[in-house]
Amino acid sequence: MPKILPEESEIVRLLPSEGMPLGALHICARQWTNAQEGIVFSVMLGKTPCEIWLLASDWQIWCEGMIGSSAPEFVDACLLFGIAEWGLSPLIAASGAKMLRSMSNPIRCSILPDQIALTFSWQIEHYQFQALLFNWPTTYFQAIAEQILPRTRPVRLLPPIAFACYVGWCLVSLSELRNISVGMGLRMQAFGNLRSGECVLLLSAGIVARVCMESEDRMKINELVQDVESLLQEERNPPECLRSLAVEIDGLPQKLLVEVGQVDISLGALRSLSEGDLLPTEARFSSEVKLRLNGRVIGLGELIGCGESFLVRISHWYLNNPEQPRIAEAEDTANT
Numbered sequence: 001m002p003k004i005l006p007e008e009s010e011i012v013r014l015l016p017s018e019g020m021p022l023g024a025l026h027i028c029a030r031q032w033t034n035a036q037e038g039i040v041f042s043v044m045l046g047k048t049p050c051e052i053w054l055l056a057s058d059w060q061i062w063c064e065g066m067i068g069s070s071a072p073e074f075v076d077a078c079l080l081f082g083i084a085e086w087g088l089s090p091l092i093a094a095s096g097a098k099m100l101r102s103m104s105n106p107i108r109c110s111i112l113p114d115q116i117a118l119t120f121s122w123q124i125e126h127y128q129f130q131a132l133l134f135n136w137p138t139t140y141f142q143a144i145a146e147q148i149l150p151r152t153r154p155v156r157l158l159p160p161i162a163f164a165c166y167v168g169w170c171l172v173s174l175s176e177l178r179n180i181s182v183g184m185g186l187r188m189q190a191f192g193n194l195r196s197g198e199c200v201l202l203l204s205a206g207i208v209a210r211v212c213m214e215s216e217d218r219m220k221i222n223e224l225v226q227d228v229e230s231l232l233q234e235e236r237n238p239p240e241c242l243r244s245l246a247v248e249i250d251g252l253p254q255k256l257l258v259e260v261g262q263v264d265i266s267l268g269a270l271r272s273l274s275e276g277d278l279l280p281t282e283a284r285f286s287s288e289v290k291l292r293l294n295g296r297v298i299g300l301g302e303l304i305g306c307g308e309s310f311l312v313r314i315s316h317w318y319l320n321n322p323e324q325p326r327i328a329e330a331e332d333t334a335n336t
Contacts, residue, residue: 003112003115003116004115004116007136007141008117008118008141010141010142010145011027011029011118011141011145012116014145014148015027015028022094022120022147023090023093023094024090024093024094024122025090025091025094025120025121026120026121027119027120027121027144028118028119028121029119030116030117030119031114031115031116032111032115032117033113035110035111035112036111037056037108037109037110038053038054038055038056038108038110038132039053039054039056039059039106039108039109040052040053040054040106040107040108040109040134041054041084041106042100043097043099043100044097044098044100045095045096045098045136045140046096046137048136048137050097050136050137051134052091052097052131052133052134053131053132053133053134054088054129054130054131055129055130058127058128058129058130059106061127062083062087062127062129063083065127067083072106081099084099084106085099087124087129088129088131089124090122090124091120091129091131117132118132118141119132120132158267160264160267160282161266161267161270162262162263163201163202163203163262163264163265164201164202164261164262165200165260165261165263165285166199166201166202166258167188167190167191167194167199167258167260167289167303167310168188168189168191168194168257168310169188169189169191169255169257169258170186170187170188170189170255170258170312171253171256172186172253172254173251173253173254174249174252174254175250177319180299180319181314181317182314182315184313184314185304185314186256186301186311186314187309187310187311188258188303188310188311188312190310191210192212194305194310195305196212197212197214198211198212198213198222199211199212199213201265203273206226207226208225208226209221209273210222210223210225213263216282216283217280217282217283218278218279218280219263219278219279219283220276220277220278221273221274221275221276221277221278221279222275223275255293256298257291258289258290258291258312259289259290260286260289260303261283261284261286262283262284263281263282263284264281264282264283264284265279265281287302288301289312293319297318298317298318299314299316299317299319300314300315301314301316302315
């Protein structure tokens with residue numbers, strides 16, 4: 001299992017996987033799977049002696065590019081000190097450490113394999129550097145941790161839920177349904193004051209919301225009811241009519257809901273919905289209304305208002321009359 005220094009573990013926990021910039025530096029938690037050869041430079045952080053471990057290949061490329069050689073026996077000590085101080089300058093400037101000439105002689109050192117270490121990287125011109133910190137005081141790592149924003153889990157917003165918006169219903173019998181055709185008008189009972197933007201939304205679990213569209217992006221919840229049937233108010237039969245139990249099938253009333261568009265509600269608002277809420281929403285209304293019977297669209301039409309009364313003029317009708325095919329079959333039989 002990879003090892004990690006206790007003083008670096010808190011920063012590694014806070015860092016995002018891609019790391020983060022720290023001034024001219026970039027810090028990240030890197031797993032060093034293999035033993036790597038490096039060069040160790042001694043520095044002072046305040047009164048604490050500590051070390052900077054630099055990847056040997058980075059040091060070699062830097063020295064050969066600047067002075068032609070990385071071998072200390074072939075390079076003047078003062079010149080080598082200057083090259084080292086220049087190469088480490090971004091890290092030294094960011095940390096406040098100091099290189100002392102008496103401690104500047106680089107030492108070759110290999111790191112242990114299978115460890116996770118806080119890795120500092122930077123660039124000077126086109127030269128890349130990677131470094132680790134050895135024996136640095138815990139207070140320095142705590143100061144870095146304070147500069148890291150707490151890691152937050154990305155929020156994935158669910159799309160809003162679209163609900164059909166109904167303004168009223170048309171009451172027709174089965175026999176009337178068979179005879180409806182394009183161009184006819186059906187009287188509509190409104191759920192509320194249509195001209196003031198009152199309508200009804202059929203929510204989940206059978207809950208119905210009586211709402212008022214104050215604008216295309218704001219909606220007020222006026223009332224929540226448990227069943228749409230409670231909104232479909234009809235005239236009750238007088239008591240004397242209840243004596244007869246015989247009912248003509250063709251006379252059974254059918255309720256056609258009139259849908260004018262859709263309204264989007266966020267999942268968060270839906271979970272805490274209550275009467276009186278004023279919700280931001282997105283409404284989409286159509287020039288044509290839909291007529292729904294038991295949830296299925298059986299026709300389209302145009303909503304026409306006259307004072308406080310409204311009717312739906314049929315523009316498309318999708319309900320087939322079962323008697324028409326039989327008549328055609330009878331004519332074919334007679335012709336043969």
